[in-house]
């Protein structure tokens with residue numbers, strides 16, 4: 001493998017300079033962390049599965065007109081994406097109460113919400129990613145009101161589409177986290193979906209049994225983590241039947 005300049009190493013991915021200007025190679029690691037690094041471990045094969053699952057979902061979203069950073073998958077663990085200026089927000093969409101929402105508001109996990117909720121968190125490990133409002137986002141200039149309109153519109157469309165897609169393979173999309181970035185085409189700025197969409201950043205429950213098929217299995221020491229990720233890939237039709 002040719003030596004490439006590493007741009008950034010995150011908890012689950014490494015970013016390298018891409019072959020063309022304005023491109024980046026995303027390398028998916030097997031490393032997993034939870035609780036902002038309080039717990040760490042390895043989920044064997046996770047990187048390969050997340051690379052495939054995220055490719056599959058990003059392409060489906062592109063097909064329905066959501067602009068994304070994804071260009072193409074390069075190999076088992078790498079994909080080529082557009083370089084973006086990441087907006088420092090974690091955009092969480094929820095359909096069913098779980099995780100921090102259940103804790104914060106005392107809502108029993110598994111309670112269906114009256115309507116999908118879109119929440120924002122400021123991406124900052126040192127501050128533990130605090131929840132923020134649209135007021136904070138525009139006041140601190142993380143995004144302008146127009147960018148936020150785009151982001152909310154895309155988040156809701158991604159949710160509608162993915163709810164249907166997962167329901168079709170017997171999975172409830174409980175919640176998920178998106179990240180967005182800015183790209184410039186001929187001096188025109190556009191917001192695009194960035195990062196990844198995988199069982200690392202979605203809660204996915206078997207629709208019949210509510211069995212967890214996502215990273216909560218790692219966070220909560222439930223075991224059979226890799227098998228859960230494989231099951232998601234298998235149901236999406238991107239792993240051969242076993």
Ligand code: C5P
Nearest residue numbers: 098099100101175176177200201202203
């Ligand atoms: O922990 P919480 O309930 O707020 O997580 C909501 C959703 O966002 C979950 O699907 C979780 O996997 C995802 N998330 C994430 N990265 C974070 C925080 C949450 O992918 N830093």
